[in-house]
Amino acid sequence: MLGSDMVAELERRGHEVDAPSSKELDITDPESVAALALSRGKYDWCINCAAYTAVDKAETEVQQATELNVIGPGYLANACSMAGIKLIHISTDFVFDGEATTPYKPNAPTHPLGVYGRTKREGEEAVLAASSNALIVRTSWLYGPNGKSFPRTMIAAWLAGKPLRVVSDQTGCPTYTADLARVLVDMIELNAIPAIYHACGPDVTTWYDFAIQAIEAYRDAHSIDRPVEITPIPTEAYPTPAKRPKYSVLDPSTLWALSIQPMHPLANAARDFISRSPDS
Numbered sequence: 001m002l003g004s005d006m007v008a009e010l011e012r013r014g015h016e017v018d019a020p021s022s023k024e025l026d027i028t029d030p031e032s033v034a035a036l037a038l039s040r041g042k043y044d045w046c047i048n049c050a051a052y053t054a055v056d057k058a059e060t061e062v063q064q065a066t067e068l069n070v071i072g073p074g075y076l077a078n079a080c081s082m083a084g085i086k087l088i089h090i091s092t093d094f095v096f097d098g099e100a101t102t103p104y105k106p107n108a109p110t111h112p113l114g115v116y117g118r119t120k121r122e123g124e125e126a127v128l129a130a131s132s133n134a135l136i137v138r139t140s141w142l143y144g145p146n147g148k149s150f151p152r153t154m155i156a157a158w159l160a161g162k163p164l165r166v167v168s169d170q171t172g173c174p175t176y177t178a179d180l181a182r183v184l185v186d187m188i189e190l191n192a193i194p195a196i197y198h199a200c201g202p203d204v205t206t207w208y209d210f211a212i213q214a215i216e217a218y219r220d221a222h223s224i225d226r227p228v229e230i231t232p233i234p235t236e237a238y239p240t241p242a243k244r245p246k247y248s249v250l251d252p253s254t255l256w257a258l259s260i261q262p263m264h265p266l267a268n269a270a271r272d273f274i275s276r277s278p279d280s
Contacts, residue, residue, distance in 0.1 A: 001147035002090065003049035005181040012183055018043070022050065027072030031062065046071060046080050047088045047187050051120070055094070056241040058116040069119035071144035074126030086194075088184060093140035093172060093200070095121040098245025105251045106138070106196040114242035120134035124196070136196040137184065140250055141210070144177030145276040149205070151214030158215045158228065168208035168232035172248045173200035176273060179263035186260045198250035203266040208232045210266070217270040 003019060007050040026032040027050050036046070052058060073089055080087040094117035112118040127134045143149035157164055158166045163216035185197050205213075208230060215228045235246070256262055263269070 001144045001149065002142065002177045002180060004146040005144055006047055006049060006184065008246070009158075009178070009181040009185050013189075015185075022116075027076050028067040030075050032073040033072075033079045036076070036085070037082040039085075040083045043083070043085050045074050045086050045088065046076065047090075047184060048076055049090060051090065053116070055114065055116045056245070059114060059241040062115050062119075062120040065115055065119045066122075069116075070122040070126055073123040074130050077130035077134055081133060087127065087131055087134040088187070089124070089127045089134060089136050091124050091136050092117065092120045093138060093248035093250055094245065095124070095138065095208040096245055096248055098247045100247055103249040103251035104198070106198055106254060113245060116242060117245075133194055135187070135192060135194050137187075138196070138198050138250060139175050139180055140200045140248055141172045142177060142180070142216040142236040143174060143273065145273055146177075149156065150192075150210065151270065151273065154211040154214055155218045158218075158254075163229040164211065164231050165233045165238070166208045166211045167235050167238055168206050168243055169234050171201070171204060171206055171247055172245075173204055173250060174266055174269075175199070175201045176263065176269035178272065178276075179269060181258075183255070183263065184258055188259070190258055190260070192258060195254075198252045199255055199263075200250045200252055201263050201266055201269065204249050205266065206232075206235050213266055213270050214273075217267070217274050221271065221274045 007017050007019045050068065050072065052065040058065040077087055095112050096104050096108065097111040097113055110121050112121050124136050127136065141150070143151050154164065179201065180199055211230055212228055219226065219228060
């Protein structure tokens with residue numbers, strides 16, 4: 001989902017890009033990653049868009065999540081360090097427990113609630129331990145036209161006439177992949193220093209409001225004369241295997257201090273998402 005927009009943005013801005021598939025570069029296989037360590041002078045940057053992101057499945061697929069989110073990034077960071085390549089590793093708001101009442105700064109203490117968040121935090125630690133030339137970029141509630149995402153699921157359910165009940169007491173910042181890709185390329189072109197950064201959309205909202213905005217954007221784009229009816233529910237009414245943070249708003253101010261422009265408002269990003277979605 002993010003990788004496809006990263007390739008498009010990098011190429012649009014004139015960068016040479018290699019984008020191997022997971023079959024071509026398996027980050028959990030040290031032999032596969034070893035070739036990167038021998039590529040000194042060939043690459044300037046590596047952006048790791050590989051991850052295990054099935055939050056609920058991670059509770060039972062601990063080994064798979066650990067391999068992709070911890071072991072693989074550690075291999076990658078080590079290879080990049082040996083080759084003199086700067087690494088951008090993508091992480092998540094789920095490293096936090098959601099007990100805060102103000103946006104999380106990059107140096108805020110982490111306390112993940114589930115396996116997914118724990119493995120992503122351990123992945124950060126593995127990357128920073130293996131390379132002094134790595135940047136960690138945490139993002140949140142990522143959605144884009146390529147791959148599965150929350151708004152696509154909501155739109156499909158609404159089109160099918162299914163009754164929609166969406167959690168309204170979890171708060172975060174939806175982040176559009178095209179916007180995040182632009183920010184990441186900005187960081188590359190500004191040669192941002194190794195550190196932990198937060199990069200997310202500017203709107204603080206709930207899953208309930210996010211669903212409404214996504215469906216309304218689709219309805220308006222297709223001139224569908226039908227109301228958007230969603231029932232807001234508390235987290236307790238929609239139990240899941242993994243516990244999620246109630247509040248995972250990220251503070252991206254250190255990123256904007258680099259003179260990088262903030263991302264588009266959710267309403268604008270949702271319209272672009274609809275226009276680019278293959279099934280829209």
